[in-house]
Structure formats: C-alpha cells, structure tokens
Amino acid sequence: MTRSYKSILVLLFMMLCSGTAIAQSYMTFYDTDGTAKKAWNLLDVGKVTFDQGDIVVTHSAGIYSVSLNEVLSIKFTDTGLPHDTGLEKISGDEAQLRIAAGENAIHITGASAGQVAIWAMTGQQIYSNRNWRGGDIDISHLDRGIYIITINNSTFKFKK
Numbered sequence: 001m002t003r004s005y006k007s008i009l010v011l012l013f014m015m016l017c018s019g020t021a022i023a024q025s026y027m028t029f030y031d032t033d034g035t036a037k038k039a040w041n042l043l044d045v046g047k048v049t050f051d052q053g054d055i056v057v058t059h060s061a062g063i064y065s066v067s068l069n070e071v072l073s074i075k076f077t078d079t080g081l082p083h084d085t086g087l088e089k090i091s092g093d094e095a096q097l098r099i100a101a102g103e104n105a106i107h108i109t110g111a112s113a114g115q116v117a118i119w120a121m122t123g124q125q126i127y128s129n130r131n132w133r134g135g136d137i138d139i140s141h142l143d144r145g146i147y148i149i150t151i152n153n154s155t156f157k158f159k160k
Helices: 003-022 092-096
Strands: 026-031 036-041 045-051 054-059 062-067 071-077 085-088 098-101 105-109 114-120 125-132 146-151 154-159
Touching: 036 062, 098 154
Parallel strands: none
Antiparallel strands: 026 036, 026 071, 045 054, 054 062, 071 085, 098 105, 114 125, 114 146, 146 154
C-alpha cells in the first residue's frame, strides 16, 4: 500500500470514529466532476478498506468498490447539513509535504502555513493550531506512543 493510501485510510478511520461522536451520520463519495456518486448511513457501514487501488465499502446492502482515481472526495455529514468534514484529493504543493518527528519536536517541510492538529490513536485531539505559520511543533509534553498529525489536507502517522 502506498503512503497516500495509508494516509487516506488513517484519516478515514479517524473520521469514522470521531464522526459518530459529533452526530455525523452519512458518508458520501463524490465523483471526479464533484457530483455525489454514492452515499451510506454510517450505521449501515461495516468497514472501509483499500485493495489494489480501490476503496471497498462493506455495508448492510452488500459490497461497493470504486477506483481511487474515480473519487474526488469522501464527505461525512449530518442529514440536511452542508458538507463540513471530508477527505479531499491531495494535489500540487501538498503532495510534497513531509514531516520528521524527533523526541521533542516535529519538523515540517513543504508547507509554511495552515492548519495543524495532532490526534491520539483513541481519536482524541490533543493539539490544534488553525493559524500555524511554519516552524517546528513542540511535542515534548506527549507520552510515548503513536499519533496522527494533519497538516492542511494531509495526514501522517508518527511515533514518539
């Protein structure tokens, strides 16, 4: 599995776990032209996996498989509310984004500003900066373990 597929899978897992906590109840796949392709109630979704370049959704009505190249975004929403949370396709400068996690700091290259958040594997957000202006992020206060960091629309896993 490539790094981008793993990143999408981790972010999808985080959103599925945290999405139900804030009452998001639908997952919708959007085609490359931006139109809704397929939607499911999250209560009907059993699992989402990645298999040889495809996203496979197992749900109460069966199995749905689509190529990642055909999906522009995946959105998690409430009934009747605008699409407020989702996975967007990474392109341009975001594809060059890299992190290096040390004992006390995370060094980020490929971005100089944006939104940064760090999540524990339990889904709890432990750091957030909506106005990050570049530079290292202090992680000296974190316990040893595995964490997820989101920088703008990119997601990485790191170990402290």
